[in-house]
Amino acid sequence: MQEHETIQSYLETIQEQIRWKRARPVLAQELERHLEDQRDAFIKEGRTPKEAERLAIGDMGDPLEVGAELDRVHRPRPQWGLLGLTLALSCAGAILRVSLTAGWSFEAIRLPNTILSLVFGSACLLGMYFLDISRLARHAGKFYLLILLFMVSSWFWSPAPYGIPYYTRYLALCGPTVYVFCLYSLRQKGWIGLFLAILGGFALTAIPYMAPYANATVSMLLIGFVLLLCAVRMDWFGISHKNAVTFGLILAAVSGSAYILHIAPIWDRLNIALHPELDPLTRGFHGVQIRKILESARWLGTAPLDIGNRGLAGFLPEASNDMLPTTIIYTLGWLPYLLLLAALTALLVWLLVRGLKQTHQLGRLAVVAVSLTLGFQLLFSVVLNSGIVLSSAHLPLVVGNLHTMLDMALIGLALSVFRGSSIAREEAVTPIRRIKRIRLQIEYQ
Amino acid sequence: MELDKGLISGSMALLVMKLLEDQDLYGYQMIEELRRRSDDTFHLRAGTLYPLLHGLEEKGSVTAYEQTAENGKNRRYYHLTKQGRGVLAEKEAAWNTYARAVGQVLKGGACLAGA
Structure with a gap:
């Protein structure tokens, strides 16, 4: 075994054996604290500080073996599957936005903007994925x-x-x-x-x-x-x-x-959302139009519905944004829409379930926040595109260029928690109860 | 008496989890506690303990949290999870079966030798 005179040089040798650079300082900190405790114990026994440090190092073992063992346990956990699924869904969303609105005289989603948002979105996804949440x-x-x-x-x-x-x-x-x-x-x-x-x-x-x-x-x-x-x-x-x-x-x-x-008046608003036919020309207009499309939609293929000569954007304003899911149902049918919903739900449920298993509390809560945020958006979008128009909502990774970028950044953050879970550490805090107890003891004395 | 390392290395996870059964401890405390409970028989090296603890953490048998210890220094305490308690119970049962079987064989050997 190589001789080490100081704790620092010993720890450096251990760290050199660990291939994941981000793990090195995290693991070294715990070992350093241990070595300091051991060194102090030897000093209390009457050893000189230098001798105590050398003995503490010897007590811990061969740094090459210790480093190799830690390297075996601590590796980044790549999330290629979830990254791939997120990218695939974002691409599918981009293709749907552009292809379904191509040729519209207004509300068409432009290809260059969509490509740009996909590139920036991917950068956000990867940037957040490699972020160190600690x-x-x-x-x-x-x-x-x-x-x-x-x-x-x-x-x-x-x-x-x-x-x-x-x-x-x-x-x-x-x-x-x-x-x-x-x-x-x-x-x-x-x-x-x-x-x-x-x-x-x-x-x-x-x-x-x-x-x-x-x-x-x-x-x-x-x-x-x-x-x-x-x-x-x-x-x-x-x-x-x-x-x-x-x-x-x-x-x-x-x-x-x-x-x-x-x-x-929430009740009035709710009443119109549930019964848009009560006010079909103003407040219930979107609801009535969406329901007409849904009633005539097929499982596969374009719905046989007369939408007039102004196209779908004229029949249903916002058909390329919040109502894009209705456009998907109208143009492609129920089946592609339901498959898309199933894939999005699977992604979010997968995120939530894995997030709840995280032992790192901050990471766990961050993943819960991301999956619930996107889950709520999905739910609101489904409700909206069922003809119950209560509020604006976007289908995650599908509706809106800017929304998609934001969704990708949030998912990237959640995936970074999984990637770095092996070395995630909570910051130390002094429990307030303990402080109170110490104060009481001091007052008593 | 110096014990054969191979004899205890297989059961080290069992011993470490047993230490955490009643209270949360940090690494240095575990080594001291193990030495105390075994009358100085088991001297676990820190270089063995930490990879073992981190491996148990990966498997979900223990969790860890940072806390300021009573000496004012920050320490990483380990806590035996519910899942870990189940694993500990299984390992304890397996160890008891093994120890009983070894004892019986040794006892039988002694009888034969005396016959």
């Missing part, structure tokens, strides 16, 4: 504030057709994922942490609410609440589960009711 975790609070600031600033720099800031609507979809970092930064801060976490959630909900973007607001409220409960369940705030859950439930009931009352 680095973000170290600056979780700052990351949350930075994104929040960016979202708020988008009100000012974003173009605003019809007074609605265009990019804010897209950024709002990142809300639940960003919220995970807010929760993570407030770990072990007790009731103050829980209070700040709720405030942080409301700040993120206010952005889509003011955009206005109803489905992103509802998603943020629901997913944010689920994430908050998960954080309580994982003891992130260091307070009693029962108290925190009771508090959370009351808060959810109050905020949910306030939101529903505020967006009144």
Whole structure:
């Protein structure tokens, strides 16, 4: 065995045996702490510091063998299957957007824009895939504030057709994922942490609410609440589960009711969404048109429906955007649409199930946030394209160039969690209960 | 008495999981605890322990979390999962069967030698 005089040179030899560079400092840190404990124990026994360090190193074993063993255990876990499926679905979405709207006099999706979005989307997917989430975790609070600031600033720099800031609507979809970092930064801060976490959630909900973007607001409220409960369940705030859950439930009931009352007349809107024939020329127009298409659609092939001489975009406005799924049903039939839905659902369920198995808590919650965000979008889109028009919604990876890029970035982040799961580490926190106990002991003494 | 390394290496995962049955420990504590419980018979090298722990973590038998220890230093504590408890129970049962069988053979050998 090669002789090492210092802990640092010993650790360097171990690290040289580990091929995954990102794993090296993570693993070396734990070994270094161990060697320091062992060295201190030898010093307490009466050894000199130099001798103690040498003995501690000898006690750990041959660095080549230790490094080789760690190298065997720690390897990146490539996610080629999920990456491939995401790319395949994005390409299918791009082909559908361009081919189904080709030749339309208006609302046609242009090929160069779609190719550009696919290239940028793939870069986002891979960029996020290779991202080290533990680095973000170290600056979780700052990351949350930075994104929040960016979202708020988008009100000012974003173009605003019809007074609605265009990019804010897209950024709002990142809300639940960003919220995970807010929760993570407030770990072990007790009731103050829980209070700040709720405030942080409301700040993120206010952005889509003011955009206005109803489905992103509802998603943020629901997913944010689920994430908050998960954080309580994982003891992130260091307070009693029962108290925190009771508090959370009351808060959810109050905020949910306030939101529903505020967006009144919700019942009237719901009534028109369910019965669009009551107002077929204005508020129920989209619903009536979608239902006409669905009623005449075939399993395979174009529906035998007279859509007039202005084409599908004239018959159904937004047929190349939120209503693209209806366009798919009209032009290609039910079967291709259902196959597409099945593939998207499989991807999201796969993400969620694997995410729930993650032992790294931040990673687990981030994957849950991503899969629920995209899952809600899928659900809202299915409802919308069933003729129940409540809010704008996009089918993930299929509808919208910018939406697709954003979806790919979110999926890339989730996949990075799986890739680096072997070396994912939670940041150390001092439990608040322990601090209180120490304080009590000091006061008593 | 110095034990044959091969004799204990196969059962090291069992011993490590047994240590974690009642409390969460970090690596250094595990080595000390094992030495104490075995009356200084088992001296587990840290270079063996950490790859073993990380392997158990990969399999889901243990989880780990960072926490500030009472000496103020950050340490990585290991916790035996529900799945790990099941594996421990199986390994314990297998070990007991094995130990009983070896004991019986040795006892039988002693009888024959005395006959």
